[in-house]
Amino acid sequence: MQRPLAYRFQKALSKRYTQHGTRHISILSLLPAVLVPPVVFGGLVISLWMYKCAMMVLFQNKIIYMPGVPLGAKRETLQDYKHLFKGIQWHEHHNHIATSDGKRLSSVTATTGGSQAGKKHILVLYLQGNASSTPPRLPYLSTILSTLAKDKTTKYTFLVPSYRGYWTSTGTPSQAGIERDLSAIFNHLETAPQYADTEVILWGQSIGCGIALKGWADYLRSFSSSSGGLGVRVTGLILETPFVSVPNMLRALYPQRWLPYRYLSVFLWSTWDMAACAEVLGRGGGVRVLVVSAGMDEVVPAGETDEVVQVVGGAVGRERVRSVVVKGALHVECAIRPQGREEIVRFIEGLSDVGENSCQKKTPFQ
Secondary structure (H helix, E strand, O other): OOOOHHHHHHHHHHHHOOOOEEEEEOHHHOOOOHHHHOOOHHHHHHHHHHHHHHHHHHHHHHOOOEEOOOOOHHHHOOOHHHHHHHOOOOEEEEEEOOOOOOEEEEEEEEEEOOOOOOOOEEEEHHHHHOEEEOOHHHHHHHHHHHHHOOOOOOEEEEEEOOHHHHHHOOOOOOHHHHHHHHHHHHHHHHOHHOOOOEEEEEEEEHHHHHHHHHHHHHHHHHHHOOOOOOOEEEEEEEEOOOOOOOHHHHHOOOOOOOOHHHHHHHOOEEEEEEEHHHHHHHOOOOOOOEEEEOOOOOOOOOOOHHHHOOOOOOOOOHEEEEEEOOOOOOOOOOOOOHHHHHHHHHHHHHHOOOOOOOOOOOOOOO
């Protein structure tokens, strides 16, 4: 009589002989035949689970940083979006910023406003999120610049650099590498004559918020033991759809304890932890902060904004932080929606008015 399939499967797995004829007994042979298939299947599932965890750790930079998304993003040009620039002239600077490890960063700039003599100069340094490239972001930045152009007393410059590996910049993105990029960008702001006597506003979007804070904190730390004054004077921060840190996001997005992702946060190479930078921000003087969150954010979980406000407010003073929610906006739509755009313009104009000798001037939070 033919043996059952489970029995034959067990025998095939458990009986092995060496060339000397010594028998080896598998652990499976100790189990009842009926349990062998589910044990083998369970072992396969666990092996695949561990393999996936290992791949996520090894290739995490490919998951976090996505300069090629959507397909063809790195090949986009300013000309592709020129018809949406609303008359703003953007200038491309190819690989003109050199980092300490030999990478070359590209950027674009645009300047508008300030037709009167003795005009004030405000530079907005825009730091993008983790996906796509620079050109698709310029249409909505152009809309904001065209609104600011109505101010004849202040000149506004937008500087939009591309991190290493993004758009036409060389290298491969990582936190360690992007930290070097920010160091090179701040050095560029210090030494470029066109940015002398400017007030700087840092504008980060999504992961760019953590990048902005980390870059500025590192810059402030570099002057902590120096007798010289700060070459780059940051007066404002715009944090668009921020989150406290990458590990925080990982745990918030995957709260289920049976999923592997929340346990992988200890293996992250990129953390962009705002809380770790916050204690240094008070050294930057009277900086004001605008936190802009999306009402229908599909990426950043609810509650992250409140935590960001608490962290940043604890460093610079809660009265210096304004938090707004753009109703109906998705993660990348805050600056596109009229409400978000108006809040950002009002904040920038308010910072340009601070210190002016007019009681009619607006403050950033008026």
